[in-house]
Amino acid sequence: MNKNNIQNYRFVCTLTFGDIYGQIIVWLITITISLASALALMGAKRPVYALATVGLVVLLSLPFLLFAFVTTLLNNIELNAVEPKIQTESIPNNIPQENPIQATS
Numbered sequence: 001m002n003k004n005n006i007q008n009y010r011f012v013c014t015l016t017f018g019d020i021y022g023q024i025i026v027w028l029i030t031i032t033i034s035l036a037s038a039l040a041l042m043g044a045k046r047p048v049y050a051l052a053t054v055g056l057v058v059l060l061s062l063p064f065l066l067f068a069f070v071t072t073l074l075n076n077i078e079l080n081a082v083e084p085k086i087q088t089e090s091i092p093n094n095i096p097q098e099n100p101i102q103a104t105s
Contacts, residue, residue, distance in 0.1 A: 008082060015076040023068045030061050 034057035041050035 010080045010082050012078045012080055013073075013076060014078060015073055019072055019076060020069060023065065023072070027061060027065050030057065034058065 034054050037057075038050040038054045041047070041053060044050070
């Protein structure tokens with residue numbers, strides 16, 4: 001694939017916050033439930049189990065959350081073909097170029 005072929009395509013990302021809003025809500029519910037179970041286990045004789053429960057839930061849910069985000073992102077990337085630009089004739093060298101106006105002091 002040469003450089004000219006790449007210029008004939010345009011990448012467009014159509015991802016909006018609404019696309020991932022549901023995923024964020026589900027993950028927040030998961031974290032809330034894990035924290036509630038941790039608080040329930042805090043009253044037990046070994047509070048280490050409470051911390052382990054929260055850590056385990058977060059550790060196991062993060063890969064699924066990452067997979068959901070990446071999958072959603074990849075589903076919202078479009079590759080659109082664009083018409084190649086029409087090449088205009090270059091300005092001949094014998095035509096004088098205009099200089100920009102400069103302020104004098």
